[in-house]
Amino acid sequence: MTVERTEARRFPVGLLLVAAPVLLVAVFVLLPAIAAIVSTLRPDAAGWSFSAYARFFGDRLSTGNLLFTLVSTLVTSSALLLLCLPIALYLRFSSGRLPTFVQSVAVFPLFVPGIIVGYALIRFMGPNGTIQTVLHAIGINGFRSPYLTPVGTVIGLVWEGIPLTLLILLSGLAQVPDAAIEAARDVGAGGLRILTGIILPLIRNSLTVAFSLSFLGVFGAFTMPYLLGPASPEMMGVFMQRTFSELQDPLQAQTQAVMCFLFCAVVGVIYVRSVARSRRKSA
CATH class of the missing domain: 1.20.5 (Single alpha-helices involved in coiled-coils or other helix-helix interfaces)
Known part of the structure; x- marks a missing residue:
C-alpha cells in the first residue's frame, strides 16, 4: 500500500x-x-x-526535387551507418590512447557550425581546392570536383551527421554485455558470427534510432545542400526557401513543407515505436 x-x-x-x-x-x-x-x-x-497538391504532383520540378531529396537522404543515412558502425565497434572493444583520439576526431564536427564546415569543404574539394592542388602537384590531372553536385551534398551531410550517429551507436554498444561476447568466443565463434548473431540483434533499436534521426536531420537540411549542392535538382529545404522568397509563392512553399512533414512523420513513427519497444524491454 x-x-x-x-x-x-x-x-x-x-x-x-x-x-x-x-x-x-x-x-x-x-x-x-x-x-x-x-x-x-x-x-x-x-x-x-486538393488543387495545391495536384499542382505539386503535376510539376515535374517539384516531384523531381522530392525524389532527389528522398534518394539523397536514404544514401546519406545508409552511408552514416556503414561508416559509423565500424568506428563504434572499434571504440567499444578497444582501449588506450588511440581509441580516445579517434573518438575525439569523430565527434569534432559536433562543435563546429555547419556553415563553417560547408565553406571548409568548398576550399578542400572545390575547384582549385586542396585536393586538386595536391593531385596536380603529383602529376594527376582531370580531377572532377564533387562541389555543386549531388555527391557534394552527401559528403557534407555525412560529415555533419557522423557525431550524432556515432554517439547513438556507442550508447547501444555499451549495453552489449562482455560476458556474452566472451561466451561466444569460448565456443569458437568468430568475429563475423559474434557481430551478426549477438551484437547486431542487441543494438537493433539503436540502429533504428540512428537511422531515423539521421533521416530526419538530412531530409530537412538546408545549409549543406545550399552551399555544396547543385542548382537543379534541389533538396526540399532549399527548394522551399526559393519558392517562398524568390518565387513568392507561399501556398506552394507550404505544400512542399507538408509533403516533407508527411515523409518525416512516417520515419518519426518508426522512431517512436523503436523507443517504446526499448523502454518495454528495459521495464
Whole structure:
C-alpha cells in the first residue's frame, strides 16, 4: 500500500514536469503543422480542395526535387551507418590512447557550425581546392570536383551527421554485455558470427534510432545542400526557401513543407515505436 501511495503521488508530479515541454511542442510544432495542412487544403474561401497538391504532383520540378531529396537522404543515412558502425565497434572493444583520439576526431564536427564546415569543404574539394592542388602537384590531372553536385551534398551531410550517429551507436554498444561476447568466443565463434548473431540483434533499436534521426536531420537540411549542392535538382529545404522568397509563392512553399512533414512523420513513427519497444524491454 505504501508503494502504491508513493507512485500515486509521483504521477501528478511527473505530469507537471512534462507539461511545459509538451505545451511548447503543441504550440510551436503541432499547431503550425495543422494550420499549414488546413491552409493547403483550403487555399481560398471556396472550400476544401486538393488543387495545391495536384499542382505539386503535376510539376515535374517539384516531384523531381522530392525524389532527389528522398534518394539523397536514404544514401546519406545508409552511408552514416556503414561508416559509423565500424568506428563504434572499434571504440567499444578497444582501449588506450588511440581509441580516445579517434573518438575525439569523430565527434569534432559536433562543435563546429555547419556553415563553417560547408565553406571548409568548398576550399578542400572545390575547384582549385586542396585536393586538386595536391593531385596536380603529383602529376594527376582531370580531377572532377564533387562541389555543386549531388555527391557534394552527401559528403557534407555525412560529415555533419557522423557525431550524432556515432554517439547513438556507442550508447547501444555499451549495453552489449562482455560476458556474452566472451561466451561466444569460448565456443569458437568468430568475429563475423559474434557481430551478426549477438551484437547486431542487441543494438537493433539503436540502429533504428540512428537511422531515423539521421533521416530526419538530412531530409530537412538546408545549409549543406545550399552551399555544396547543385542548382537543379534541389533538396526540399532549399527548394522551399526559393519558392517562398524568390518565387513568392507561399501556398506552394507550404505544400512542399507538408509533403516533407508527411515523409518525416512516417520515419518519426518508426522512431517512436523503436523507443517504446526499448523502454518495454528495459521495464
